[in-house]
Amino acid sequence: MKVFLLSICLCLPFESTIHEYFFSHTDIIEKETTFEISCNIFIDDLDNMFETDGFKALNLGTNKEDPKVDSLLNSYIKDKLKLIINDQVASWDWIGKEVSEDLMSFWIYLEVPKKGKTNTFSIENKILTETIGQQKNIVNVLLEDNTKRYLLFQKSSKTKIIK
């Protein structure tokens, strides 16, 4: 009985958390004139992050979603996800976003217009890594010359060079 009570006490400090994966997935596919980016991020993680930043009741992914969500998301991703092409941080066009089939995440679509030949290419991905300690960001890159790269970014990760 003593051991049992002791084990209860040992367990108390743990905060209750609903277990889930803290992942984001980004695909970067090189086409003839553009880089197509699709970014999959969990809605509740974004919700918590925006709420901490003082944006309340944004109703992400619902019918009552705040109209400023797209621009908030765009500037957030701009700040955290960087494509460095030919030594310059690439700027992209916001194509749009949709809610995933299971209603858990957003698919965000972006497009980087290509300026000539891609000589060097590196990526930095800090999406949610500063907010969630165990956040892991997976990036799949598919280049025109059929180079495939699968990258993992987490809290301590630096910029990764593709070519």
Added chain:
Amino acid sequence: MFKLYLQLGFEHILDVAAIDHLGFLLVLVSSINPKHSKKLVGLITAFTIGHSVSLAAATLNWVNIDTRIIESLIPITILISAIINLIPTKILPKSNRLLFGTVIFFGLIHGLGFSNYLSEAMRNMDESIFTPLLGFNIGVELAQLLLVAPIVIIGNILFNKNENFNEKLWTYTGSGIGLILSLYLIFG
């Protein structure tokens, strides 16, 4: 790609936030005498079977269950196994079949949870989810073995050092902790 997902699976179990896995392993290991290593290997194999079935099913696109339902099933499975362990054997005799069944089921839903996530995340890549899923599952199993080892060692020490320590106390302690953990996860 295999290596990346192996790392993800491994770290997923060893993460502090994935406390439900520790709860599950505690309940599992505490349900048998830690000296019976054969039975323990059997239980770990049962988990692998469940995991592998989900791997096959997801790759062949047989299942499409809402991820949220699966996520909530995980702590419920731990809760049920803990309660089964805590019921005195006079009322409910210990049944290997029940134990192995729960473990296979847990392996199955755990595998399904991730495969559902993965099939959504990989939808643009025009690639089978088999390789990443296999990597993730093997990572999960390696990490679980790493966690089971100290529980078994502690169990053996307790049994050897303390004459009053018996199988009943061992089961009640491990399942008690598992029960509390799962209650936190469900209602917390």
